[in-house]
Amino acid sequence: NNHSSDSRGALIVLEGLDRCGKTTQSSRLLSYLEELGHTVESWRFPDRTTNVGQMISSYLANKSHLDDHTIHLLFSANRWEKRSLMESKLKSGTTLIIDRYSYSGVSFSSAKGLDVEWCKAPEIGLLAPDLVLYLEISPENAAERGGYGEERYEQLEFQKKVAQSYKTLRDASWKIIDATLPIEDVEKQVRDTVLNCVETCREGKPLSELWL
Numbered sequence: 001n002n003h004s005s006d007s008r009g010a011l012i013v014l015e016g017l018d019r020c021g022k023t024t025q026s027s028r029l030l031s032y033l034e035e036l037g038h039t040v041e042s043w044r045f046p047d048r049t050t051n052v053g054q055m056i057s058s059y060l061a062n063k064s065h066l067d068d069h070t071i072h073l074l075f076s077a078n079r080w081e082k083r084s085l086m087e088s089k090l091k092s093g094t095t096l097i098i099d100r101y102s103y104s105g106v107s108f109s110s111a112k113g114l115d116v117e118w119c120k121a122p123e124i125g126l127l128a129p130d131l132v133l134y135l136e137i138s139p140e141n142a143a144e145r146g147g148y149g150e151e152r153y154e155q156l157e158f159q160k161k162v163a164q165s166y167k168t169l170r171d172a173s174w175k176i177i178d179a180t181l182p183i184e185d186v187e188k189q190v191r192d193t194v195l196n197c198v199e200t201c202r203e204g205k206p207l208s209e210l211w212l
């Protein structure tokens, strides 16, 4: 592998319903790319370690109540506080694998009934992913995996609405992955797509901003 120092990393996002396997696939993808000699980091949103992230975490755990618009803007702010670090990492050649991003932000809030365009507005200007891996699974199927926990949003009826909202956000950067297959088979679909994307970014595909 010939990684020249001026080539950039790829911004890869994993999206999908609760329990679709994002965490599982993120960590497998991280190891795989590391073994191939790439510089790579795995991130997740919400990033619960920041002050904003702690407010989000308390909301998700049902320990605090926030107006729907307010929590939407906090999720967005949580991405904005990582934007400059994200850009410098990518430009210095680090590939980022990100578990949830703006698509979660818009899908979950619009599933509550907020206007989609209003939901997208605060995301404008964040970095656009080079690849969105959507791990597709039916809400019923996802619910069977170890059951839902205690967090807000982990309810079948709500997850059905989220699945519908996600559908309206699909664009050219999306790759739909069948997440109902065994873990190794999902991983194989992910690997092929990702290698292709990493190569395109290395060859000089420019970074862009949401929404495309």
Ligand code: Z5A
Pocket (backbone or CB within 6 Å): 016, 017, 018, 019, 020, 021, 022, 023, 024, 025, 044, 045, 046, 060, 075, 076, 099, 100, 101, 102, 104, 105, 106, 108, 109, 145, 146, 152, 153, 154, 179, 180, 181, 182, 183, 184, 186
């Ligand atoms: N949210 C929002 O509203 N707005 C925003 O802007 C953002 C998020 C960023 C917290 O997210 C909530 O915040 C989330 C969206 C909202 N609410 N919901 N729902 P989070 O990231 O903290 O939590 P999560 O993404 O929902 O969760 P998760 O539980 O970590 O799920 P996962 O990562 O997709 O799945 P997993 O942990 O890899 O796998 C789940 C189980 O299935 C586990 O037992 C695995 O061993 C098993 N598994 C995995 N793959 C397979 C296959 N292929 N076959 C069979 N079993 C499998």
